[in-house]
Amino acid sequence: MAKRRKGRPINGVLLLDKPYEMSSNHALQAVKRIFFAQKAGHTGALDPLATGMLPICLGEGTKFSQFLLDTDKTYQVTAKLGIRTTTSDADGEIVSEKAVNVSDEQLAAALDSFRGTTKQIPSMYSALKYQGQPLYKYAREGIEVPRVARDITVYNLELLRFEHDEVELNIHVSKGTYIRTIVDDLGELLGCGAHVADLRRSAVGNYPMDKMVTLPQLEALLEQANEEEISPSELLDPLLLPMNSAVDGMHCVYVDDMSANFLRHGNPVQAHNSPSEGCVQVYIGEDENDVNAEFIGVGFIDDDGLLAPKRIVVV
Numbered sequence: 001m002a003k004r005r006k007g008r009p010i011n012g013v014l015l016l017d018k019p020y021e022m023s024s025n026h027a028l029q030a031v032k033r034i035f036f037a038q039k040a041g042h043t044g045a046l047d048p049l050a051t052g053m054l055p056i057c058l059g060e061g062t063k064f065s066q067f068l069l070d071t072d073k074t075y076q077v078t079a080k081l082g083i084r085t086t087t088s089d090a091d092g093e094i095v096s097e098k099a100v101n102v103s104d105e106q107l108a109a110a111l112d113s114f115r116g117t118t119k120q121i122p123s124m125y126s127a128l129k130y131q132g133q134p135l136y137k138y139a140r141e142g143i144e145v146p147r148v149a150r151d152i153t154v155y156n157l158e159l160l161r162f163e164h165d166e167v168e169l170n171i172h173v174s175k176g177t178y179i180r181t182i183v184d185d186l187g188e189l190l191g192c193g194a195h196v197a198d199l200r201r202s203a204v205g206n207y208p209m210d211k212m213v214t215l216p217q218l219e220a221l222l223e224q225a226n227e228e229e230i231s232p233s234e235l236l237d238p239l240l241l242p243m244n245s246a247v248d249g250m251h252c253v254y255v256d257d258m259s260a261n262f263l264r265h266g267n268p269v270q271a272h273n274s275p276s277e278g279c280v281q282v283y284i285g286e287d288e289n290d291v292n293a294e295f296i297g298v299g300f301i302d303d304d305g306l307l308a309p310k311r312i313v314v315v
Contacts, residue, residue: 007038010233011059011313012240017212018046018054027215031056034218035236043068043204043246047180049091052201053212057246063311064246064298072155074172074203077196079183081165084193086139088123088180098192100165107162110189111169114182115157119149123181152177166197206248213239243313244281244295252288253280253299253307260284260296264314268306277301279310 018027024045032040041062043055057065082100085092122128124139153174161168180196187194225232259269279300285293297312
């Protein structure tokens, strides 16, 4: 007999403002507990020393977390010049200390070298895996393993402040970009070393900052519900964004009930309004003007030009 899953089948995406010094997994478990959700998953870990936007997918929403992992991100970072550390952040051991003698012109030239598409070697203190183990585990044992340089894109890099030995930047980057590596490389270019003193993720894809909520806010709503003797879901669930928000911007395809049933059973269907290739949002409905259209997941166009299921919601 199958074990019954604990919790309730709540679906959606919560934009958590992750607190300082909390791991992404601990933040995830806290949200799962507060919502009493059967299933939850985050969309790419934030370092414990980083704060900011951590989208947490609940229920069937976890099927679309990969699409958020693959989207671009925006960060606000403060780099401390003159000190290089083992981890390229304030948590690491000091590797070197040098005097800071950097002009505005030198900084501007160095920053310009990061704009656009470049190659980046991932930090040894990243979660990327080598032979089944994350790189940071090797780093903690003092083991250096080979890493392949990857293409990254810095869409926008804005200098917000340069005072003495601190540089504050706003950086909009492609998936898989390590801000600590950019800061470490910046320090080396300037000849004085640098590390991340403060890091905050302000955006993931097109998600708005004003929709973020903190754990204390969620705990307060839970307490309020208990005091008013109402279901916590009445206060908490309105904070969730719909599952299709995780694939915002993807082409939309509309199918009828029969086609939807085929897709739910793993079979491709003919869809007249589909593009020639790529992934698409799939809805049961007439077209984009159908206010009752129901999101049922993500499909892709197969080699035969048919709409095939990729991540389909189970209801």
